[in-house]
Amino acid sequence: MTRVSDFRSDTVTRPTAEMYEAMARAELGDDVLGDDPTVNRLEALAADMLGKEAGLFVTSGTQGNQIGIALHCKRGDELICEFGAHTYNNESGAMVVIAGAQPRPVKGKAGVMDPAEVESLIRPTNIHNPRTALITVENTHNGAGGTIVPLENVRALGEVARRHKLKFHLDGARLWNAHVATGISLKDWCRDFDTVSVCLSKGLCSPAGSILVGSRADIERGRYLRKQLGGGMRQAGILAACGLVSLTKMVSRLAEDHRNARTLAQGLAKLPGVTVDLATVQTNIVFFALPNREKELPQLLARLSDKGVLALALGGRVRMVTHHDVSHEDVALALDAWKSVIG
Ligand SMILES: Cc1ncc(COP(=O)(O)O)c(C=O)c1O
Structure with a gap:
């Protein structure tokens, strides 16, 4: 192959070898009954x-x-989010269906x-x-290219939320990347927020699962x-065992x-x-454009795939994301593949 x-x-x-071992050894219970250790x-x-x-x-x-x-919005409430936010663009309209909240997007930089x-x-x-009712922030910001929302901006938005008695939620799917890139502690990043959602199944390699804290x-x-929502899983410790490897x-x-x-x-x-x-390449996401060749992107990506390199076309640009399962050598392969595909 x-x-x-x-x-x-x-x-x-894919899960790491240590995750497979942790799954095999995991102590299990029924998490819906609250007793999965x-x-x-x-x-x-x-x-x-x-x-x-x-x-x-x-x-x-x-x-x-x-x-x-x-948790923070009743039916008919409004939340303020960034225009490119995942919650607004990529969660299948869920905020309207589940909370009954409407978004008020703000175009950020x-x-x-x-x-x-x-x-x-x-x-x-x-x-x-x-x-x-609510202000939400996404950090790092996926649609903007894995960019870091600076701590002083988070603090200022938190001030606004508190002054107006609004709640403050962080989509921290990749908060780990902001923490590692800046050296700012996770606690400092989270201090202002009422709730924070973090993902285990992105850069941290777990096969599934996220955690909401508050x-x-x-x-x-x-x-x-x-x-x-049907999210009560029974012997969920099988997955949580991977999550513990992710966090530690x-x-x-x-x-x-x-x-x-x-x-x-x-x-x-x-x-x-x-x-x-x-300037936008601050963590693990790279967006780039091939001006005047936007219409050709599907064909270019198909040729790239023939060379064993996969990338995504999103909004007329190409997105490539680095992670545990692509090495420095894969990066060199990808650059060679692009060189020959662009021709
Ligand atoms: C910033 C951000 N938030 C939330 C999600 C949703 O995560 P999931 O795919 O686990 O539902 C993603 C997924 O890529 C994301 O990039």
Whole structure:
């Protein structure tokens, strides 16, 4: 079988050997009844790492975000989010269906919203208006290219939320990457937020699962919402065992993905006809354009795939993501493949 270097997403990683071992050894119970010791350990560890009272193991990042949103928004409420946010664009309209909330998107710069603009969009109390209930942030910001929303911006948005008695939720699917890239502690990143959803199945290699953390009261209600959504899993310790490996062994390794993304981006920037904004390559995601060849992208990606390199076309650009299962050699292979495909 020819080697395939899969740069489509950091969700394509397979469990590590240590994860397979952890699954085989995992102590199990019935998590819906609250007695799976491995899930309980994972939830407690995540809450501790992120500086919150309690954690809830959920099936996916989407489920973590949507439970967070439903905790803070009643039907007809409004939430303010960034225009390119995953919760707004890529969760199948779930906030409208599950919480019954409507989004008020703000166009940010590289995923970063202007706190003054956010504040200006908070609705005055009036019989005609929806109630603004929540501000959400995504960090790192996937659609903007894995960019980091700076801590001072998070602090300023948190101030706005508190001043107006709004809730504050973080889609931290890749918060680990922001932590590793900046050296800022996870607790500092999470301090201002009421709830934070983090993913185990992206750069951290677990096969599935995310964790929502927050106050004990929010997480207890979240447990009820998870059950309503069909997210109550029984011997979920099988998956939580991988999650424990993710949290204890896989976080600092992300620095390698960041180095690989930078090498890839710098190599791509040297190819004729390729434009890459290197300033946005801050973690493990590289977006680039082939101006005037947008219509050809499907064919170019098919030819790239014939050479054993997979990438995604998104919004007229190409996205490549580095992760545990692509090495420095895969990056070199990918650059060679692009060179010959672009011709
Ligand atoms: C920023 C962000 N949030 C949430 C999600 C949703 O995660 P899941 O695919 O596990 O539902 C993703 C998935 O890629 C993401 O990139």
